Amino acid sequence: DQQVKQNSPSLSVQEGRISILNCDYTNSMFDYFLWYKKYPAEGPTFLISISSIKDKNEDGRFTVFLNKSAKHLSLHIVPSQPGDSAVYFCAATNAGKSTFGDGTTLTVKP
């Protein structure tokens, strides 16, 4: 039973437009949520996070929204740039251990 789901395996957007990546979770005990970005042949790197007591966190072009009642979070990238093309993993933590989604491959076209 997958506790963290990213239902869209891929997403393609035009440069300058908004990218919206979605993530759903089932475990109410998760208390922190993170997004990681992964380029080919590299390990994931941290992008942005949000505590379960908040509903929004912003860092430059990246904003994460959390809807606890729906057990849903989303990552918005505005404006999208070709260098943002990568795999994005959603992760949820409980007791210090992270559970990851399957990832969404974002392609930003020039």
Added chain:
Amino acid sequence: DAGITQSPRYKITETGRQVTLMCHQTWSHSYMFWYRQDLGHGLRLIYYSAAADITDKGEVPDGYVVSRSKTENFPLTLESATRSQTSVYFCASRGWEHPNEKLFFGSGTQLSVL
């Protein structure tokens, strides 16, 4: 160099062989983790360690053994490799101060079991 390093980057082995993947970090992070990523899937936790000589099972520990005699090293051993263990293995670490702190990942080891 500072950071978290994994070795080897690529490994090909045969079914039944013992294989050890190495992980070394220079931050003195308390926590270290091993994840595997199968094609088209997310990362699944194999084992983790809260400190030297303290290890615990993750989601998919069967067929793997870990040890942590020193804070900076966290090797992962496949005692008798099987084809289902073909995967990309990532080591990660974080400090102890904040349980929800971000993880720092190594570059991964791509393991093929023939």
